[in-house]
Amino acid sequence: MRLEVDITGKTFRSAAGETHEVLAPVRFSLGVGEVGVLVGPSGCGKSTMLRIILGLDRDFQGDVTRPPNARIGMVFQEPRLLPWRSVEQNVRLAAPEIDEAKLTELFRILELDAHRSHFPGELSLGLARRVALARAFAVEPDLLVLDEPLASLDDALAGRLREEIATLVASRPVMTLLVTHSLDDAVRLGDRLFFLSPRPARILAEVPIAIPRAARGEAEIAAIKAGLVRRTQGERAGRDVS
Amino acid sequence: MRLEVDITGKTFRSAAGETHEVLAPVRFSLGVGEVGVLVGPSGCGKSTMLRIILGLDRDFQGDVTRPPNARIGMVFQEPRLLPWRSVEQNVRLAAPEIDEAKLTELFRILELDAHRSHFPGELSLGLARRVALARAFAVEPDLLVLDEPLASLDDALAGRLREEIATLVASRPVMTLLVTHSLDDAVRLGDRLFFLSPRPARILAEVPIAIPRAARGEAEIAAIKAGLVRRTQGERAGRDVS
Amino acid sequence: MLRLLSFALFLAIWWIAALFVGGVKLPSPPAVLQVMMAEAASGALFLHLGATLARVVLAFVLAMSLGSAIGYLMGRVKLADRLGDPWLILLLNLPALVVIVLAYIWAGLTEAAAIAAIAINKLPTAVVTLREGTRALDRSLDEMAAVFAMSRWRAFRHVVLPQLAPYIAAAARSGLSLVWKIVLVAELLGRPNGVGFEIGVAFQLFDTPRLLAYSLTFAAVVLVIETLLVQPFEARSTRWRPRAA
């Protein structure tokens, strides 16, 4: 039961007719309980990769093997809520089996209690993103895919939700793929970090984090981050002179 | 020529019929050349405040005086591009008078050259947000309103664009209102920071930054941030025991 | 309230116009009302209205459901669109008269033939409208439904249908009016009752008050249905939309 990704290429044909190569060969795999983090410049192809991995885009070269019948929980980069259904209905539609207690708990954690009956059009963007998170959590996924889940949230809330993601990952056998621009999130949540190149994306570096998530204190995290910053700055310097 | 904001209250009536108080009395003003930064928890009412200030929502108590005939440049929290117009057309429609050289320069800075003829549906979210930024800059605004302009961008790019915002603000007489969740952005760009309470939003603290933007080195910024963090943590602790 | 006012205004304009133009060219509201009452008292009004309504309802339901399904398919599946398009244009542009006559010829002067003919006339406009709606569907929500493994029916009901709702509303409203226009032709040509039949008779006698009495009664029925059923339902189902300032 692993997620095996072996993409050899992906091109888009724009409406104007040009073709753009978006993904270079990308190959990695992810096991149960692992959190893979994709970090890369804006527009490099991260969301495209996620769409391919989830089977939403079949027009690519290569192969992706998902665990069969895996329940998927996904936080898209935009909330993608149904505007004509209330917050609660939006969650329930994705996770019909959820029980009331679970739902209440989820809304409490995400600080959405007051908004259960609101329509998405009545939410702030941050609230909407939280509903999207609630939806992904509610399905109790086997494969959790998060595309910048903590953007547009204030630091305090983002921190609390990061903890929640960690809790979820620890409590169930779930594979997680996280896209983020925040090194902090990456280091706190990830087991393996994939640093991607600009478009067409390929994996520049795969950095495993050996220390188990639960054991990462502030000091360890700072150390890992410092190491990564050195590394990327070295690379950037290298690029700049080339 | 100042922006005078004196909102005494704002309530929303949800589709379900309940009324929510979103803004408590909020009063501030902003002069030309100043950058005001609104910082507050998700869902507290920041975007609502911006909409009121821009005259998009007239259903509130209080008064807002905008400089007459001010050209407005706005980056909404979502990109709000016209899906049926190309990137270039989206910018040109908002800023019909822009000349080619200016546009090329803008696209270069925002790293959008390759996407001029793309439709918004063919962009990544980060790219779309950059187009929204290009549009706001292109109008050469007298009043620049930015609702989390740098979310969904990688750190390096966000840093470069922050510099661009600073340059724009320095180069022209413009009033700027910035909403952000990033303390870093706030401290690097702001002249006055407004810390807002959870909904209904009121100004918890107004923190002026005396050091001129150009003179803020890394050391100064770290110092200001540290001060702010102490302050907010004090407050949070205060709240926690109450 | 406003609706009532507007309706009153309509009556007033009509009355005044009738006074100016004179009875033969435009009967006045009381003249028409009198015919209505007389027909209602004799029961003929209800008989004919009932017959027509039954046909309208059957043909409408048939055409709307089949047309929506075909339109959805054509909007979704490129192949279906390519194959169906010439047929669609043909059907759209076949005169009602021809369809009705052919239906009567092939299937006899029967109720079924009438209803089928009316439905065939309405069908393509429903197809066309729903096809546009389907083409305009938001694919990102489809992806969402796919990721969360929503069942087909669930996704259709909660993701697709609400997006199609305005198209369905448009197709239904203009479709009802089309069905109504065509049922009259069908009744005129080969049915022994119904409003169209009565209008045909009134037309032969050039009996304008009767012509108007029957026409307006049907319009009134639709107005009542709209006010009491459709609009409250519509208001409920579009609650989520941000209100206009």
Place this chain on the structure above:
Amino acid sequence: MLRLLSFALFLAIWWIAALFVGGVKLPSPPAVLQVMMAEAASGALFLHLGATLARVVLAFVLAMSLGSAIGYLMGRVKLADRLGDPWLILLLNLPALVVIVLAYIWAGLTEAAAIAAIAINKLPTAVVTLREGTRALDRSLDEMAAVFAMSRWRAFRHVVLPQLAPYIAAAARSGLSLVWKIVLVAELLGRPNGVGFEIGVAFQLFDTPRLLAYSLTFAAVVLVIETLLVQPFEARSTRWRPRAA
């Protein structure tokens, strides 16, 4: 290519059906074609088709532009909607026959009366469709246009119109077919030429080949316009939409 194939299929089915059913009930394609050729050779086909097309175009343009404008207004302005709604329902549900007869009586058996009557029949369906489209407009894009101080016309053209495009397309397609259905009634009742006139005559004589020849010629004209003009234009203007997988 596929369209052609589909069209060929249509012809084949028709032909086979004609062979089975026999001459009067369903003339075979060559029989109809022969009438077409004969009518074309005598010039009558072009005369009648031209007359009808001119009426169709005029009434269509009139109804679509006016109807769209009214529909847009009613979708935007609550007051207009409230006031206009009863009138709209009335107009929607007035039989074509009644409108045409009244128009002829008041304005004489003139070209203007015919065109006005046809336009009035089509108008409310355009209103209804565009009203739905306007109600479904995205307000956040309106806000964007307001903030960037786009001129009214600019905002309408670039922000609103593309959102209304699918509704306009639906209204236009089903509207053209409605106009075509009604122009025939108008010609039947009071014009000395046009396809409707010829169809009326053919019906009186029960000349099915002629009936079909005229009906299909018009459908063919629309088919050609669709293929050569509308669809390429539509493909261009919906380029921005994400393609189906």
Place this chain on the structure above:
Amino acid sequence: ADTIRLAVQKTGTFSWELATIRAGGLDKEANLSLEVTELASTEAGKIAMRAGNADIMLSDWLWVSRERALGAKLTFYPYSSALGAVMVPASSPIKSLTDLKGRKLAVAGGPIDKSWLLLQARMKQDGIDLKSEATIVYGAPPLLAAKALDGEMDASLNFWNFCAQLEAKGFRRVAGIEDILPKLGAKGPVSAVGYVFDETWAASHRDAVARFIAMTRKAKQLLVTSDAAWEKVAPLTGTTDAAMLKTYRDRYRDGIPRRSIDDEEADARVLYRVLAEIGGRDLVGPAGELDPGTFYHAVSGD
């Protein structure tokens, strides 16, 4: 020349007459200039009249009387006494009108068709309420003619031209409506269809109207006497079938009114009462008697 505007159904017999007039130059002879609006349906003429676009059209005295009672001062001059007939397939067991009981009878023109009403009145005399004792199918005349040919109907009552078609196709005439009129009190053939025009217009164009009527008489005479004249109108009938053309010709000739206007009016008065009784107020409007001014008398030679 005086101008007269005519509304004519293109497939009707009036257009045959007009073709004869044109071909023979009778309009010039009568010093009339005819402006003809060809229309595609029967009712279109009424619209043209009401809209003020036609001076003369064809309709029946029943309608004229009704209109007069309602205030429109129209008047009527006989044009044709041809009426519908009950037709059955050659092998049909229906031999007489009484056999229609329990059969499926197609009725063209709907419940207020004159022929149908007269037939009902006639059957009532024999104690048969045809409307309830037979299965009645109303429909458009051409459609019912096609249906009759199809064998879908046991019998059909259609307009005379469609009956002619059926006759040519081997159908049998059970009874013509003109055959039952004597039993209903008429003394001779009654012209139900006539030229209809406005009384005031006629008063101001007295002479032109007289010339018009004289001219049409001549045309009718030509069609009766000259087979060459008839050949010319043959293409207008929409058929090339020799048998059918012959039937058309004979029926048309039979239908030409030959009685004096007063006789016509007297019979019309009688039949009007019959019709009023059976059709009721819906049919005849407020008046129970033929309106006195219905027939146009100001033509010499009647």
